[in-house]
Amino acid sequence: xxxxxxxxxxxxxxxxxxxxxxxxxxxxxxxxxxxxxxxxxxxxxxxxxxxxxxxxxxxxxxxxxxxxxxxxxxxxxxxxxxxxxxxxxxxxxxxxxxxxxxxxxxxxxxxxxxxxxxxxxxxxxxxxxxxxxxxxxxxxxxxxxxxxxxxxxxxxxxxxxxxxxxxxxxxxxxxxxxxxxxxxxxxxxxxxxxxxxxxxxxxxxxxxxxxxxxxxxxxxxxxxxxxxxxxxxxxxxxxxxxxxxxxxxxxxxxxxxxxxxxxxxxxxxxxxxxxxxxxxxxxxxxxxxxxxxxxxxxxxxxxxxxxxxxxxxxxxxxxxxxxxxxxxxxxxxxxxxxxxxxxxxxxxxxxxxxxxxxxxxxxxxxx
Amino acid sequence: xxxxxxxxxxxxxxxxxxxxxxxxxxxxxxxxxxxxxxxxxxxxxxxxxxxxxxxxxxxxxxxxxxxxxxxxxxxxxxxxxxxxxxxxxxxxxxxxxxxxxxxxxxxxxxxxxxxxxxxxxxxxxxxxxxxxxxxxxxxxxxxxxxxxxxxxxxxxxxxxxxxxxxxxxxxxxxxxxxxxxxxxxxxxxxxxxxxxxxxxxxxxxxxxxxxxxxxxxxxxxxxxxxxxxxxxxxxxxxxxxxxxxxxxxxxxxxxxxxxxxxxxxxxxxxxxxxxxxxxxxxxxxxxxxxxxxxxxxxxxxxxxxxxxxxxxxxxxxxxxxxxxxxxxxxxxxxxxxxxxxxxxxxxxxxxxxxxxxxxxxxxxxxx
Numbered sequence: 001x002x003x004x005x006x007x008x009x010x011x012x013x014x015x016x017x018x019x020x021x022x023x024x025x026x027x028x029x030x031x032x033x034x035x036x037x038x039x040x041x042x043x044x045x046x047x048x049x050x051x052x053x054x055x056x057x058x059x060x061x062x063x064x065x066x067x068x069x070x071x072x073x074x075x076x077x078x079x080x081x082x083x084x085x086x087x088x089x090x091x092x093x094x095x096x097x098x099x100x101x102x103x104x105x106x107x108x109x110x111x112x113x114x115x116x117x118x119x120x121x122x123x124x125x126x127x128x129x130x131x132x133x134x135x136x137x138x139x140x141x142x143x144x145x146x147x148x149x150x151x152x153x154x155x156x157x158x159x160x161x162x163x164x165x166x167x168x169x170x171x172x173x174x175x176x177x178x179x180x181x182x183x184x185x186x187x188x189x190x191x192x193x194x195x196x197x198x199x200x201x202x203x204x205x206x207x208x209x210x211x212x213x214x215x216x217x218x219x220x221x222x223x224x225x226x227x228x229x230x231x232x233x234x235x236x237x238x239x240x241x242x243x244x245x246x247x248x249x250x251x252x253x254x255x256x257x258x259x260x261x262x263x264x265x266x267x268x269x270x271x272x273x274x275x276x277x278x279x280x281x282x283x284x285x286x287x288x289x290x291x292x293x294x295x296x297x298x299x300x301x302x303x304x305x306x307x308x309x310x311x312x313x314x315x316x317x318x319x320x321x322x323x324x325x326x327x328x329x330x331x332x333x334x335x336x337x338x339x340x341x342x343x344x345x346x347x348x349x350x351x352x353x354x355x356x357x358x359x360x361x362x363x364x365x366x367x
Numbered sequence: 368x369x370x371x372x373x374x375x376x377x378x379x380x381x382x383x384x385x386x387x388x389x390x391x392x393x394x395x396x397x398x399x400x401x402x403x404x405x406x407x408x409x410x411x412x413x414x415x416x417x418x419x420x421x422x423x424x425x426x427x428x429x430x431x432x433x434x435x436x437x438x439x440x441x442x443x444x445x446x447x448x449x450x451x452x453x454x455x456x457x458x459x460x461x462x463x464x465x466x467x468x469x470x471x472x473x474x475x476x477x478x479x480x481x482x483x484x485x486x487x488x489x490x491x492x493x494x495x496x497x498x499x500x501x502x503x504x505x506x507x508x509x510x511x512x513x514x515x516x517x518x519x520x521x522x523x524x525x526x527x528x529x530x531x532x533x534x535x536x537x538x539x540x541x542x543x544x545x546x547x548x549x550x551x552x553x554x555x556x557x558x559x560x561x562x563x564x565x566x567x568x569x570x571x572x573x574x575x576x577x578x579x580x581x582x583x584x585x586x587x588x589x590x591x592x593x594x595x596x597x598x599x600x601x602x603x604x605x606x607x608x609x610x611x612x613x614x615x616x617x618x619x620x621x622x623x624x625x626x627x628x629x630x631x632x633x634x635x636x637x638x639x640x641x642x643x644x645x646x647x648x649x650x651x652x653x654x655x656x657x658x659x660x661x662x663x664x665x666x667x668x669x670x671x672x673x674x675x676x677x678x679x680x681x682x683x684x685x686x687x688x689x690x691x692x693x694x695x696x697x698x699x700x701x702x703x704x705x706x707x708x709x710x711x712x713x714x715x716x717x718x719x720x721x722x723x724x725x726x727x728x729x730x731x732x733x734x
């Protein structure tokens with residue numbers, strides 16, 4: 001890339017915007033040589049910037065509108081072309097920025113990113129990935145909230161996004177993935193999960209297994225795939241536990257581990273310390289063509305700074321271009337999609353009731 | 368009731384059955400004067416019983432078949448009339464037992480209980496209730512896994528089951544209920560939740576609010592309603608946290624609080640100790656006409672004993688008859704059902720797109 005890296009930040013997104021976002025950008029700019037482009041209401045941003053010590057690596061781009069947390073994705077997309085989110089995404093799409101970071105309305109970010117940047121070929125939907133501390137190395141949870149309802153094809157494709165992310169970002173060449181379910185028996189769980197398992201059985205040889213939530217962080221898999229509502233709920237519950245644990249261990253004088261310690265596979269009793277000391281970072285939106293990170297709506301300056309630095313890291317490791325060129329990923333996405341289409345065309349009511357062996361004689365018996 | 372109370376226990380249900388169930392029954396019988404009826408394979412049960420010190424308060428009823436964890440509800444119902452679960456439920460239905468406790472396949476228990484015992488008039492489906500420790504008094508989470516997919520009417524009716532349970536079992540005359548969602552804005556979450564909110568707005572005056580998972584245990588509400596898959600996933604995640612916290616606090620020499628302490632509203636930093644020391648008890652199946660408790664599939668003897676004692680408690684407080692006679696509950700269930708039916712009859716595709724003011728002119732705009 002010519003010139004320095006540019007991270008476009010939706011300065012109006014999030015509960016504490018724009019003040020916390022500006023302070024976060026200032027904190028980040030002290031720790032990276034990437035340029036930061038704050039997109040939002042020019043006047044308010046300059047006011048925030050002058051009240052802080054200014055950094056020459058921070059630019060401001062005016063966008064008069066804001067997407068509220070209550071706006072829903074497609075509506076925000078159509079109506080708010082002058083919003084900070086839209087303008088930031090536009091910069092990324094034109095190539096004048098290398099990544100977008102936003103702590104705004106995630107439905108709007110997902111819709112705007114999909115629309116502006118496009119998806120990896122064959123993919124139906126992007127998914128949010130969150131790295132969670134486990135008894136061993138971090139595990140990826142996806143979808144952590146890009147969408148609040150998922151069908152079998154979305155779950156099945158997310159498995160391959162997770163594999164590709166773990167390969168290219170975490171250096172795990174053969175990651176193991178589980179599907180989150182509330183039992184390990186094949187009949188458990190909603191139809192979307194059973195359908196995803198059947199789709200995967202057709203297009204993917206290594207058998208996937210179900211991972212139950214109480215073993216989620218035991219480190220038995222590298223990644224766990226679930227519906228975005230469930231994933232977001234679990235991540236938020238862990239955030240609540242983390243807050244409580246911080247207070248609890250604080251009163252007990254528990255040692256706070258450094259974030260780097262989480263690669264050393266500490267024993268189970270250290271997990272809670274790590275959960276308490278670690279902040280669940282900004283979530284990369286997997287499956288769009290360029291680097292987009294969604295930070296927590298409640299992000300304060302430190303979280304925004306970390307999200308910007310995470311974005312710098314993903315751009316530097318070329319995660320998004322590598323995922324887009326990942327032949328296995330493209331092949332699997334296409335295979336899942338074609339199986340799914342074939343099932344739909346077979347005229348049956350639901351993919352979970354189908355068998356590819358004799359689709360014509362399958363009268364919808366119990367799976 | 369004439370004669371002593373009888374708790375029928377599905378002795379073949381659960382991962383450690385029948386041994387752990389028999390030992391649990393023996394432990395419970397030492398702490399209650401209720402009779403315990405172990406239902407299952409006579410030979411195996413007598414073998415377990417003779418290897419332990421026998422209790423005269425324990426009877427055995429033969430049932431040659433077992434419902435496996437892999438069997439799915441309706442199938443198990445039709446085929447396994449000689450299963451321990453079916454026979455136990457039959458005893459409850461005939462009045463020769465006062466409650467059923469099972470650690471078996473929960474889908475089969477829900478289906479068998481609904482079929483044998485019937486539901487509270489107007490109710491579409493029962494829901495599992497689990498009491499979770501919070502920063503304040505315990506909070507009820509429902510549905511904790513009776514069903515793995517829920518529509519708006521199920522969520523809306525579960526709100527009233529939760530209210531009735533909290534009134535009659537926990538002595539909270541005006542319980543506050545929240546709907547679990549991944550944001551507090553009205554547009555957040557899946558359509559079933561938005562539909563439930565609209566149904567509730569029509570049939571219930573106090574406005575309900577969304578509760579986000581990270582504040583689930585902050586004690587801001589008495590009860591939280593969610594889909595059974597999500598509820599079960601959250602409860603299981605908390606069980607995993609509880610296990611980890613037990614090890615973690617053990618190594619730190621953290622004081623284990625007595626279960627009774629959780630009524631004293633200890634400060635947030637004590638919550639984790641309580642989560643670690645407290646066992647999430649067996650879940651009452653709310654909405655069926657007689658007392659049914661579902662214990663964890665992984666239950667060991669102690670958990671089975673506690674489930675039996677919980678059942679004794681619910682029978683003693685006449686929870687189920689009181690819920691069935693709860694006029695407000697019946698009225699709300701009927702109101703939700705009639706609103707829902709009216710919406711369906713209006714010929715529109717989904718309850719979340721409807722407005723009762725002008726149903727004929729609503730062309731499906733954004734809610």
